[in-house]
Amino acid sequence: MKPPVFDYFAPNTLDEALSLLAEHGDEAKVLAGGQSLVPAMNFRLARPEILIDLGRLSELTGIERLDGGQNVRIGAMTRQRTVERHPLVRKHVPLVHETMPWVAHPQIRNRGTFGGSLAHADPAAELPAVLLALGGRCLAKSRDGERWIDAQDFYTGLFETALEPHELLAAVELPSVGPGEGWAFTEMSRRHGDFALCGVAARLKARDGVVEEASVALLSVGDGPTAAPSVVEILVGQAPSAELVSTAADAVVNDIDPPGDLHATPAYRRHLARTLTRRVLTAAVDRISG
Amino acid sequence: METRYFGKPLKRNEDHRLLTGKALFVDDVTLPGMLHVAFKRSDFAHGRILEIDVQAALERPGVVAVYTAEDLGDYHQPGPLLLPAPPIEGAVFHPRMQVPLAKDKVRHVGEPIAVVVARSRxxxxxxxxxxFVDIEPLDAVVDLEGALDPDTPKIHDDLESNLAAHVVQSKGDFDSVVDKAHRVVRRRFFYDHGIAAAMENRGIVASWDARDQQLEIWDTTQAPIAIRNGLAGMLGLAESQVRVVAPFIGGGFGPKIMMFYPEEVLLPWISMRLGWPxxxxxxxAENFVATTHERAQIHEAALAVDENGKILGVEDTFIHDAGAYNPYGLTVPINSQCTLLGPYDVPNYRSEFTVVYTNKTLVTPYRGAGRQHGVFVMERLLDLAAKELGLDVVEIRRRNFLPPDAFPHDHGLIYQDFSSLVYDSGNYEPALDKAVKLIDFAGFESGSSEIEPHKRRGIGIVCYVEGTGIGPYEGAKVTVEPSGTVSVVTGVGTQGQGHFTSFAQVVGEQIGVDPTKIRVVTGDTRLFHWGAGTFASRGAVVAGNACHAAALDVRKKILKMAGELLEAPEEDLELVDGKAQVKGVPAKAIELGELASLANPMRGAVEPGTEPGLEATTYFGPKHGSTASGVHxxxxxxxxxxxxxxxxRYVVVHDCGTVINPLILEGxxxxxxxxxxxxxxxxQILYGDDGQLLNGSFMxxxxxxxxxxxxxxxxxxxxxSPLNPLGIKGAGEAGAIPVGALFAQAVEHALRDxxxxxxxxxxxxxxxxxxxxxxxxIASTEESGS
Structure with a gap:
């Protein structure tokens, strides 16, 4: 369990990093917190010829409120543990705050980065589903400039994103929670800290006793984070109730075609998707009324 | 008797070193010029080796040598058979042993094919x-029940089939009770046991010193003495030229007593050949495929009971998976066969097992060593019979216990140590009563606790016995040094059991020295080279009693000498705080260190026949194993x-005889x-149909x-136990054995509706x-959901 030979760069500035990426993009891999990439290299499953370590780029860290408080921006290299404990996140993006303890273990969150998890695009990871449920957007930078990618366009397949080889994820912007909103996250994993067998993130917005907006995203049921439009369709325009939640949750199976693996069959995953969707919607509705 | 150290919950002497990272493990051994080894292992479960080409590897800068089976010459021999055919009438046994590097054929994923020596790992x-290894793949034998089908490929070409062993043991006549039984419960059971997954993987450092003509080996083995003796024989060295050290080991649990692992055979040979450590x-990743496993058995079993739930007889037929080779013989299935009987009076028993070769990693004992499988079958049968008879699970067990006056109880079967399966002593009902009370069966039945509507609660209780502390023997040397330090040396390895404390307590008790001032050394063949090893819950029983015997001998020497010097009769002396003194008269005392100096005169004359020093080496071997028991x-x-x-909630009430240190026992x-x-x-270790391990990582x-x-x-x-002076029974495996049976019972109870x-x-x-x-x-509605 030793990696093959690779070249290692640790640029001091973002420009330097982007130049290296422009030069080596196809053979290079960006090293953020290393919590997924380094094990994959030790197993020789990933064999990058070049590693570009972003650890020194303070430009990519930090959490701030933007647009008069409409959005919260999180630098891609911000450690997950920092996000978890940050007062701005707790107050304005509480779904992220609530989800963070489900991400692996504190030791891993101390090293793992927010953007690293998003860009790694593991279908069993929590943060991509949360990004999708929140409808956030991703800032991609390259030597040639920058562009914004909406969450629903960011994930393109198994461990794949819309980032080009010469681009890196610099930051994400997440909408702040507003009045009348409820949210929740839950998952089922074999042990605390494991990749989930299934997980669900949900966000609801109600006005005048009716669901005005809803978004639901699941993890571990497809090639990437998976939206649940069938659930949303049933919720929107209705007054939230236990029956509505239950009917909506049952519809989640229309939106997923989950894989089977050693720990969960497709049938069990579908069952979990329904159960967990009902649980998060119930919790989210409680938060609206509470 | 009031004890000073023995039986007290003393903190462990070794923990400071272990917890501050200052203990020596094999990977801490770094020697000048040391080279590093990696293995090329088989990617196929079953196949013929057509070609091996090592040229590219040899040409890589930093590579010192590459060896394949061809390079080993006569050194390429199958490993030893550790346990021969059991002395059971009609037993069929076809042992086949692993080789250092695969030649001609590979038989499991992970089998070593070539070894690389280089400047770094x-x-x-x-x-x-x-x-480059060109392998012609053959169909893999994975399924236990299909292994003996005539059209299944043979793993060992020289055998008639994949049959490794077939053994029948019985007592009484099960068939005769079937007709008169009130009920016969018959089921098919599947019990799988996984890998030990010790925190520390295996490791070896070997260093041949050509000038000194000495071979030194650090090995994560539970049996350093047997490793030394075996390697000396293989390498053509005198045993006294080989030193094997088993330093601190981060968990053994059984697989580290398998011998000889290919790596264990190769590293010393490489060091002698190259002249470098x-x-x-x-x-x-290697550990998952190269260190031995335990795995599944499939049982077809029946329990015959009368209308009161009394056991009339048990019949069991099972298949056991040996993996690709079986150097450890039949220990695991014989343990399953014998341990099934549990604490119960079973007058009629017929047990038949078939061992098959499969294209998987070898199976050897892992904590419990087949006992889990047997206990599961018996406990589940009792639960099922109780349900049919309308008895509760506690009552059916109580009615079938061997009574306290039934001991020693000879089951008339042959146990894993090839002696008779005799329970030395036991008293099962008090443990059951305590467990019932601690788990609060009565409170559960009254259903007082409130739970969420989608949750169900269940409760369970199971019993087991565990054969422990088997022979042959261990030894110990106790020395009082002139500094006053006491050293205790024994041959067993240590894998975290607390030997540095428990052995010190045993010795300290007899010679009046605080256990923190007693230095215990285990597993260094240069310091002690007789003994078998730490396995089968035997360390405390066998080595503990050897320490006790040696301490008694040293005590005698101390009393004799101190009596002469203090001019007092020996019976008036006491040994306290590192001194020998006249009882109650601290002024008339002499330090043990001073006595040790005087016992080693540098000039003058001694009486002919005088032995120097305050030292004794003594051995202990029990007649047979002692039987621990318990209730979970x-x-x-x-x-x-x-x-x-x-x-x-989880409750264990345990009987391992006399307890040396309750804190260590609790751990x-x-x-x-x-x-x-x-x-x-x-x-659960999972294999694909092609014999590939599907879950070989901790993810x-x-x-x-x-x-x-x-x-x-x-x-x-x-x-x-009446079989050893300290009354000790083993405790190493007790916590692990009945958990599967209990889990099944409790979950089944929770899902009773x-x-x-x-x-x-x-x-x-x-x-x-x-x-x-x-x-x-239900399945159909589930599937229609998508």
């Missing part, structure tokens, strides 16, 4: 990847929406229960964490979902 692994540290109970909560299971039990919970609900092979294992509430019953029978271990949320939904009608 990184280079060695890069080079191993460059070794060499190191190999197994990585976790637990309460679980099952979430009927996610099928997750949470253990709410042993807690750790065993943790491994048992892993076995019951988290861990997919799930060990329970501290969050999944409850704190065990424990209590003891002490029924001393669903009417589910649980006849298999391990379980998982996914498996519970399948068991509940694959029944008629």
């Amino acid at each position: 990184y280079i060695a692994e890069d080079a191993a990847e460059e070794i 060499v190191k190999w540290i197994e990585d976790r 109970a637990m309460e679980v909560e099952v979430d009927l929406e996610t099928y997750d299971v949470k253990i709410l 042993q039990i807690q750790g065993g229960v943790a491994q048992g919970i892993g076995n019951a609900f988290y861990e 997919d092979y799930l060990l329970p964490t501290s969050m999944d294992v409850p704190n065990v509430v424990g209590d003891h019953v002490e029924t001393p 669903e009417g589910l029978e649980i006849l298999e271990i391990p379980l998982s949320p996914n498996r519970l979902f399948e068991l509940l939904h694959d029944r008629e009608g």
